[in-house]
Amino acid sequence: MAKRVAVVGSGQTYHKSQRLDVNGVELIHEAVSKALEETHLTRDDIDLIIIGNMDHFEGINYVDMWSIDGSGGLMKPTIKLTTGGTTGSTLAIAGYHMVASGLFNVALVIGWEKNSESDTTAAINTAFDPVWDRLTFAGAIGGLALEASVYMHNYGVTEKDAARVVVRDRKNACGNPYAHLRKEVTIEEVLKSPMLCDPVKLLDMCPRSDGACAVIFASEDVAEKTTDTPAWIWGVANRHLYTFINDVDFHGLHSLKNASRELYQKCGIKEPLKEIDVIELYQPYSFGGLLWLESLGLCKDGEAPRLLWDGMTDMDGELPINPSGGVIPTNPIGATGLIRCAEAAMQIMGKAEGHQVPGVNIAMSTGFGGCMWSDILLYGKKRPG
Amino acid sequence: MEFGAWNLTFGYSEIMDRIAIVGIGMTKQERRKEAETFSDMVFEAVTKALNDAEMTIQEIDNIVTGCNDFWDGRTISSMAVGDASGAWDKNISCVEGDGTFAALYGMTRILSGSYATTLVTAHSKGSESISSLITNAMFDPIYTRPLGLDAITSAALQARRYMDRFGITEEQCARVSVKNHKNAKNNPYSQLPMDISVEDVLRSRTLASPIKLLDASPISDGACALILANEKSAKRFSKHPVWIKGVGCCADAYHLGDRDLSESKSLERAAKTAYQMAGISSPIKEIDVAELYDAFTYQELMWTEGLGFCNKGDGGRLLEKGETEREGPIPVNPSGGCLSAHAVITAGLIRMAEATLQVRGEAGKRQIDGVKTALAHGINGPCGQAHCVWILGK
Numbered sequence: 209m210a211k212r213v214a215v216v217g218s219g220q221t222y223h224k225s226q227r228l229d230v231n232g233v234e235l236i237h238e239a240v241s242k243a244l245e246e247t248h249l250t251r252d253d254i255d256l257i258i259i260g261n262m263d264h265f266e267g268i269n270y271v272d273m274w275s276i277d278g279s280g281g282l283m284k285p286t287i288k289l290t291t292g293g294t295t296g297s298t299l300a301i302a303g304y305h306m307v308a309s310g311l312f313n314v315a316l317v318i319g320w321e322k323n324s325e326s327d328t329t330a331a332i333n334t335a336f337d338p339v340w341d342r343l344t345f346a347g348a349i350g351g352l353a354l355e356a357s358v359y360m361h362n363y364g365v366t367e368k369d370a371a372r373v374v375v376r377d378r379k380n381a382c383g384n385p386y387a388h389l390r391k392e393v394t395i396e397e398v399l400k401s402p403m404l405c406d407p408v409k410l411l412d413m414c415p416r417s418d419g420a421c422a423v424i425f426a427s428e429d430v431a432e433k434t435t436d437t438p439a440w441i442w443g444v445a446n447r448h449l450y451t452f453i454n455d456v457d458f459h460g461l462h463s464l465k466n467a468s469r470e471l472y473q474k475c476g477i478k479e480p481l482k483e484i485d486v487i488e489l490y491q492p493y494s495f496g497g498l499l500w501l502e503s504l505g506l507c508k509d510g511e512a513p514r515l516l517w518d519g520m521t522d523m524d525g526e527l528p529i530n531p532s533g534g535v536i537p538t539n540p541i542g543a544t545g546l547i548r549c550a551e552a553a554m555q556i557m558g559k560a561e562g563h564q565v566p567g568v569n570i571a572m573s574t575g576f577g578g579c580m581w582s583d584i585l586l587y588g589k590k591r592p593g
Numbered sequence: 594m595e596f597g598a599w600n601l602t603f604g605y606s607e608i609m610d611r612i613a614i615v616g617i618g619m620t621k622q623e624r625r626k627e628a629e630t631f632s633d634m635v636f637e638a639v640t641k642a643l644n645d646a647e648m649t650i651q652e653i654d655n656i657v658t659g660c661n662d663f664w665d666g667r668t669i670s671s672m673a674v675g676d677a678s679g680a681w682d683k684n685i686s687c688v689e690g691d692g693t694f695a696a697l698y699g700m701t702r703i704l705s706g707s708y709a710t711t712l713v714t715a716h717s718k719g720s721e722s723i724s725s726l727i728t729n730a731m732f733d734p735i736y737t738r739p740l741g742l743d744a745i746t747s748a749a750l751q752a753r754r755y756m757d758r759f760g761i762t763e764e765q766c767a768r769v770s771v772k773n774h775k776n777a778k779n780n781p782y783s784q785l786p787m788d789i790s791v792e793d794v795l796r797s798r799t800l801a802s803p804i805k806l807l808d809a810s811p812i813s814d815g816a817c818a819l820i821l822a823n824e825k826s827a828k829r830f831s832k833h834p835v836w837i838k839g840v841g842c843c844a845d846a847y848h849l850g851d852r853d854l855s856e857s858k859s860l861e862r863a864a865k866t867a868y869q870m871a872g873i874s875s876p877i878k879e880i881d882v883a884e885l886y887d888a889f890t891y892q893e894l895m896w897t898e899g900l901g902f903c904n905k906g907d908g909g910r911l912l913e914k915g916e917t918e919r920e921g922p923i924p925v926n927p928s929g930g931c932l933s934a935h936a937v938i939t940a941g942l943i944r945m946a947e948a949t950l951q952v953r954g955e956a957g958k959r960q961i962d963g964v965k966t967a968l969a970h971g972i973n974g975p976c977g978q979a980h981c982v983w984i985l986g987k
Contacts, residue, residue, distance in 0.1 A: 210706030273974030
């Protein structure tokens with residue numbers, strides 16, 4: 209029989225452009241220690257390690273093996289997953305399935321990245337087909353700029369609308385001690401920042417960060433013994449639709465649309481804007497903070513700017529998005545999707561302190577990456593039926 | 594708090610759903626598949642697996658790909674094979690490591706109650722890789738990588754330690770090569786079917802003493818696909834479901850100096866878990882055939898010890914007595930093993946596919962008589978740091 213699964217705790221490292229004080233294994237250990245400390249669990253209580261990152265950012269092959277001293281995986285089942293930007297959310301989904309399977313009671317799930325050790329864009333370029341895609345259309349920013357251009361063209365959305373997303377996320381990050389860029393910015397500053405790839409400017413984009421995150425998933429048999437406030441996982445879904453970037457239909461983020469509809473149906477969500485209390489959105493650039501709300505079905509196509517300017521997604525709005533600051537201030541890629549999971553769970557557990565949204569019963573986290581791919585998890589205070 | 598490491602009730606209990614392998618597909622493994630991309634190979638394997646299971650891709654509800662960014666030379670290596678795996682608009686994930694680990698995740702996705710059928714794929718093109726550079730990248734960038742350690746040189750250290758501690762001889766290792774290349778003659782998917790002598794192995798070029806060319810597995814291109822299903826779907830889709838009776842995996846210390854390389858504690862632990870789940874108390878009596886990840890000759894001997902087919906240090910004698918030959922009580926690698934074809938990442942999934950064919954009685958000329966229970970095995974990391982053991986049965 210499948211088991212219900214909850215997040216019972218998590219740990220994050222501090223993030224910087226370069227964490228020169230630690231190597232990769234030590235960085236992983238920092239997050240793992242914090243997660244164990246928070247849950248009062250020891251290494252002996254962990255049945256399984258699930259770890260992930262993007263290999264070419266550090267140049268380590270078989271990271272699950274290399275990181276044993278930091279993960280605590282010695283003489284334990286240890287497995288590595290990687291799916292690009294979605295790695296962190298892919299890890300969280302694996303944590304859910306592997307514990308729900310009944311084979312393991314407690315999984316320690318770790319996402320990490322030391323982006324400072326790589327040329328990020330060069331490493332991302334090799335994701336794309338060497339013959340058809342790589343020479344014409346690669347890297348992370350180009351695809352996003354195209355998506356933004358199509359969106360602006362279709363609905364008259366402006367660069368100023370996008371800048372408002374950045375203002376919100378950078379402000380929220382100031383309440384999160386683990387965020388990388390903890391400094392508010394203004395709309396003017398965003399608009400005047402250097403152009404990277406029209407219409408995406410420097411401040412529209414996430415940075416690259418060094419950091420790690422560890423999240424502990426427990427089965428119903430032990431979750432409530434570990435914490436009084438488990439964040440139950442209500443459902444998971446994902447879509448990795450495309451293999452070739454030149455195949456992508458940029459009218460909306462279809463992977464997010466399709467995955468969210470599956471999840472809503474599974475979990476009985478009919479009016480996501482009203483029913484969901486907080487979203488930690490893997491939103492690596494500002495325009496995603498608009499278009500992707502439409503793909504999630506929170507409003508009609510073209511209406512996201514109104515939602516934003518009305519303050520609906522602010523900390524005190526109807527549906528706060530990225531109370532942690534999200535990805536625009538902090539992006540250790542292999543950890544990023546898992547931080548969204550940790551933060552969504554913290555909101556359910558009432559442990560988000562300076563960036564806690566009051567009265568959260570249902571939370572969502574997402575992952576984005578690969579070839580315009582999406583992952584989603586939905587969490588609830590209530591134990592699922 | 595009492596937290597168990599594995600729930601061992603799987604496989605022979607009413608508590609958990611039963612899982613079966615309902616379809617398998619393999620490409621031929623070759624030194625260089627010049628005309629085929631990763632997705633061409635995976636598409637061939639997936640198509641064969643679907644035909645084998647008499648299923649359509651619409652009946653697959655989720656996918657796990659086994660990929661490795663280093664071997665593929667591509668970041669997000671799963672991206673290259675998403676369409677070939679039929680992943681359009683389906684839930685999909687990617688395990689980076691040997692196919693046996695991808696299958697483990699694939700199985701838990703069914704046990705979680707989320708899905709009924711998982712398609713697991715794995716692929717690799719050694720021909721497009723520089724294996725010494727790629728396996729050198731397994732090692733610590735500061736302390737061990739500059740020493741030039743790679744898969745072969747680290748294996749040589751392990752072989753030397755193993756031979757030194759237990760008196761295992763180069764001749765005994767050579768006999769593994771003779772046996773497996775001969776077995777490969779029965780396997781149309783294998784790369785190096787050969788009749789060779791112990792002398793041929795001993796006289797072959799030294800790669801890293803004591804490992805010689807014919808002690809090492811070749812560079813191969815290939816893909817494999819496997820379809821897992823829950824009991825309800827297995828009965829619906831398959832004339833010949835092969836049931837998963839047990840599984841276990843475990844990782845040992847990373848730094849070679851932190852382990853006694855002459856024995857494999859993580860394999861012992863993984864095997865113990867799998868045997869307990871499957872209710873196996875005497876492996877050599879109860880297992881009818883084993884497909885092991887023999888990247889090097891000494892490894893097959895070491896793994897037979899770790900799996901409890903014989904006592905520690907007796908792997909050479911087990912082989913010399915002919916016990917692991919086709920006619921012996923515990924035939925090992927009737928397919929020819931990795932020594933005869935070694936598409937990395939794919940190799941463990943192929944071991945599972947071969948074990949499946951053996952249980953079905955459909956392994957053609959490499960079939961062992963009367964197989965009821967088969968073992969398949971995969972490894973990750975340098976010198977078999979992590980192992981995954983599967984028990985399959987009728």
